[in-house]
Amino acid sequence: MTEKQDLPPLLARQVGKATLPDGSLDAQKLLGLVSSVYEANERDRRRTDHANELMAQELEDALTAIELQNMRFKAALDNMTQGVCLFDKAARMAVCNRRFQEIYGLEDADCKSGNNLMALLLASNALKQADEMERRLLMNEHLELDQGASAALEQEWPDGRHITIHRNRIPDGGFLDTIADVTENRKASAQIAHLARHDALTDLPNRLLLRERMQEVVRNALRDERCAIMCLDLDRFKMVNDTLGHPVGDALLVAVSERITSLVRSNDVVARLGGDEFAIIQQHVRKQSEPARLARRIIAELSKPYVIEGHKVQIGTSIGIEIVNVSDLNPDEALRNADLALYEAKAQGRGTYCVYSSEMHDSATKRRELETDLRDALAQGQFVVHYQPQLDIRENTINGFEALVRWEHPVRGTVSPVDFIPVCEEMGLIDELGKFVMQRACTDAKQWPEHISIAVNLSPLQFRSGNLPDIVKGAIALSGIPANRLELEITESVMLEDVASVLEQLRAIKRLGCQVSLDDFGTGYSSLSYIRHFPFDRIKIDQSFVKDLGDNPDSLAIIRAVAGLCGSLGIKSTAEGVETLDQLDILTREHCDSAQGYLFSKPVPLEQVHALIYPDDPPKQAKPADKAA
């Protein structure tokens, strides 16, 4: 038998354990020990086989999962709107998506992983469209894109596309380029920028761009160079819009902008400021007469008829001009001055131009102050109503008063209606002022005898709101006087407004029981058709005819004709501005019904009215001087 020490250690240990105390070997025990080692080894082999099998299955499942994930990644990558290309740390392409290929115009064969960026750019069909120099430039820009944490680049490619390239470092030392075609974004941005600075209808520069252009002109100014800033306003445009509709109005504005543009030089700027307002920067003005000449040409050109959608349209324009040294040009100031000149041109009767002068500024300042004072006047009770008597010529008694508003300003003193009524009309204060006068007059008249009427003047503008009859009704109700004592005076100019609406309101006022008279007859159109269209109760012959009586035979003829006409139609006639007894004699002879003027009394405050009505009533006797005035 082999010696114990020559045995393998395990077997030697087994032999040791199977040796009995007497030194003999327990073969059964040894076999058991050996056999259990075989079993253990067999068990371990089975375990290893089983584990290997499971591990292989697990690895296969993992591979399948990775393949599925790769497929999903590829689907996600290929459906991105941006192109992406991943490079390893040696700058070799690892993967790119379909969009990357499309943007660069790369064939599948060009996009093998392992290619470097230079090879990809050289193969790009999109970049091949550029000439050699441009292509090199575009490629180098991309190749030299900063290798820091992230970098970005935007290029315009030869086919007109705008392409952005973003580079991001990734943790393994490689980088990811993200490529986006931003052509549409850039177009949209440009479009938005254009819209922000241009008028959508005419595509002319708007106020913002006009201002920027003016600032540009200032920046590029040459020594002693001058320019003109013009403001234009179309005459009668509103009427076109109101009668023919906005589409025609819009087409007209486009036609106007084309005509203006055709008349200016290429470096001049035409802008639409809004509505029917335009502005022009005329550059390089050498002579003072140049802007005026341009203005005349524009007025002539814009006044020529237009044919729009079959309608023949005629309008005009007024132009305000400011001429300045370019180095002194202040956009706001220049536009304001041109606007003041425009205002002046319109005041001069439209269809003309006016060059700004400093007086315009002064008068504008005064006007602004007047407006401010007027706004305060109503609130502070500075308006007062005076009354001028009307005399029944046949009876030689007062049969009525005309209410006349006065403005008593603490500094300006008493301001004439001629100076403030037009301003109130323009400011939109006339409705409020008119209402105040009417209520005051009715309330005051309540204290007078029943047979005395009260006449109140109406501005044409008071008809615009359409609720004049309600205001009249309110004044009557508030004062409590019978409606037939209230006489409302209108001038012919009222008929220049919306005739239908005016007539409707006048009839409503008549239905209330009020009298309606036609004031200043003979000064305007003196169309007899007005008299035919509306049953006036009274016609007031303008004072200019009365003043000329005795000197001008035509005036007598006119007074005779009007008085005769009134007599025939059953309308009362009143002569205004009667200052002498001779004039009164003539009017008496011509059967004029009543008279009004300084011969009897100037307009007086309420407290003096009593004395006029009751000359014999001692406590309220008016002073002789007052009467004589």
Next chain:
Amino acid sequence: MWVKQLDATQGVEGLKSLPGTPDLIFIFGETEGLKNSTLPGELAKSFPDSIQLGCSTGTIIDHVKLSDEGLSIIAVGFEHTRIALHVHPLPDIAHSHETGAELGKLLAAPDLAGSFILSEGLGVNGSALVQGLQSILGNDAVISGGLAGDGARFEQTLVTVNGKPVSKVTAALGFYGDAISITHGSAGGWDEFGPKRRVTKSEGSVLFELDGKPALDLYESYLGEEAADLPASGLLYPLKIWNESNPQDQFVRTILAVDRDAKSITLAGDIPDGWNARLMRGSFDHLVDGASEAAQHAHDDLNAKGMQAELCLFVSCVGRRLLMGQSTEDEVEAVADIIGHGTPIIGYYSYGEIAPHNVSKVCGLHNQTVTLTLFAEAA
């Protein structure tokens, strides 16, 4: 310092050959044997002033021999080293950290050179126990030891203290003074296999899911018909775990229990959520290489202090024993080959090993390793 291995089969008769009264007696025994033997009590009676410490196991190590029955006893006498034994109850797993901390307080002294821990092996979170000790003694404290074992049975573990076997306690032995040198080595030698997995659900030392699937299912499929022997058969496939952000510190975890209803497994230490995990398996050669590596490390450290090992406490994992069977003695032989066949070896197969990491020197709980503690005392 003197060390004398006793032949337990001779009972108290063997004591007659001792060179003096021992300061310390280590005693390890198969669970039932330890419970029923009268020898520990007789030893305590014979040496009332000696400290006696040991624990239960499935296999004892008596020098280079292994045995699944009987006791392994060694007596030690110190010349210059003071020792102290502290025992603290460990009522349940939740008290692991607290018990460690309490023992840490009892051990703490400026001249503490090292400590050796033996603990209840089933109702314990070994990681928490060690952290409790470190919370008092510091991360660089020299701690080694193990959790008591019960072979493949996983039914009951005991710590024997001064002749009395007790359950649900942790005992800590402190070595004090400059004369004593204590070094450690710990290594497994297990091979990783299969895919890297991720802990997707866990609580403390209970692992519920790996990669979103029940952890027990994975073990059952790998064990096949041996799954019936869980938790013991689970020791064939330890789990390596590591934190992705700190891949240097790797731990090996082994199974202590399974819950078939919750499909969870309870490991001998913490298994944090989100950590990586990979199955391991052993080949005899590599496991024996692991034992050699542990011995070499402990031996070199002691040599560096100019000392030779006078005693080797050998704590090895029950999983190694289950896998290697009769070949298990090869790992003890391999250790003796390095530290010298003259150095007495005593130890047991445990449910968890405690020792400093070979590299970081920070103490922790290990599984499936050979963990050695070498002692030498300066003359």
